[in-house]
């Protein structure tokens with residue numbers, strides 16, 4: 001991987017983390033406990049609860065991805081970024097551009113075990 005590619009990926013990770021942090025803030029608010037007396041407008045309480053659980057599931061995913069992206073940034077800093085943890089080969093730029101937090105290359109992922 002070239003210096004330019006690495007820089008591009010680092011910027012991509014930072015940008016993605018910024019977007020996820022915004023979602024995180026929004027979801028944090030959207031997953032607050034629902035007051036029994038809260039005025040829900042058109043929503044019934046059941047709908048509000050349903051929506052809350054969807055948001056909670058999304059919130060968990062956002063937090064997990066943020067964590068993985070943070071780890072990817074750490075790997076860029078220590079120089080281990082972009083190398084498949086299974087076969088130790090350098091991953092193609094396209095793979096990292098699509099999923100910058102990748103730990104394994106596509107062939108290894110497809111092998112499953």
Ligand SMILES: [Zn+2]
Pocket residue numbers: 084085086087088089104105106107108109
């Ligand atoms: Zn691999």
